[in-house]
Amino acid sequence: MNGSAASAGExxxxxxxxxxGGRGFGKSFGEALAAQGAHAVLIDRDGPEAEAAAAGIRDAGGAATGYAGDVADEARMAAIMAEVAAAHGGIDLLINNAGLHSDEYSQPIATMGVPKVRRLFEVNVIGTVIATLAARPFMAGRRNASIVNISSSAAHMGGTAYGTSKLAVAGLTITFARELAPDGIRVNAISPGLILTDTIRSELPEATKVRVKAMQYMDAFGEEADIVEAMLFLSSPRARFITGETLRVTGGMAAGI
Structure with missing residues (x-):
């Protein structure tokens, strides 16, 4: 599992x-948090995949549960959060990681059509709202309660419906940071750049990787561990005075004021 031995039990x-939470960043987040002693609750539209990821954490000695759920389904999210809180006494951290992406959602809006654009925003934007509101009652007053949203470097560069949906996530981060502060809940976001996940390594053309890297300040590719480490920091007491911020982990590609 991810996470250093020095931080085990933290x-x-x-x-x-x-x-x-069934794959990609979400799965890695669960592994890293479980390595530090948290009970990881992995929610994914693909229920078997969520349970398989949770089983992997348990096999490695951690604690985890998998749930089938679509973040755009308000009733389902409310039910899961209530069940988790009843079983464990509350919720300390919510990571709004679920999202639609890939080339399919980076086409011109006229090409995508309204139904696909609507679905994109239902998941990436409204799904963030739904999960946050569902978890809020069970996070209020918890020590170091924290929410981490996953935005994207595309949010800061413009040009696609996907990027616009992730720009909305960055905006919601500020809105919820203000609204949830009285409950003692910090809210921050991470905007990953080009990160060489297994999917990106296998599916993204080499020429595209080279082109994107040339847009960065740093001559290096981002790794999944870079995003995991950003999450671990923002959700920890070390970031106790940080809220409403979006941390860009892009090698400088999306740098800006």
Missing amino acids: RAGSVAVITG
């Missing part, structure tokens, strides 16, 4: 809910 007794 989150003992805490409960972390991760949407889109």
Whole structure:
């Protein structure tokens, strides 16, 4: 599992809910948090995939549960959050990671059509709202309660419906940071750049990787561990005075004021 031995037990007794937890960043987040002692709750539209990821964490000695759920389904999200809180006493961390992406959602809006654009915003934007509101009652007043949203470098560069949906996520981060502050809940976001996940390594053409890297300040590719480390920091007491911020982990590609 991800996470250093030195930090093992740092989150003992805490409960972390991760949407889109069956694969990619979500799965890695769960592994890293479980390595530090948290109970990782992995929610994914693909229920068997969520349970398989949770089983992998348990096999490695961690604590995890998998749930089938679509973040755009308000009733389902409310039911899962209530069940998790009843079983574990509350929720300490929510990671709004579920999202639609890939080339399919980076086409011109006229090409995508309204139904696909609507679905994109239902998941990426409204799904963030739904999961946050569903978890809020069970996070209020918890020590170091924190929400981490996953935005994207595309949010800061413009040009696609996907990027616009992730720009909305960055905006919601500020809105919820203000609205949830009285409950003692911090809200921050991460905007990943080009990160060489297994999917990106296998599916993204080499020429595209080279082109994107040339847009960065740093002559290096981002790794999944870079995003995991950003999440671990923002959700930890070390970031106790940070809220409403979006951390760009892009090698400088999306740098800006």
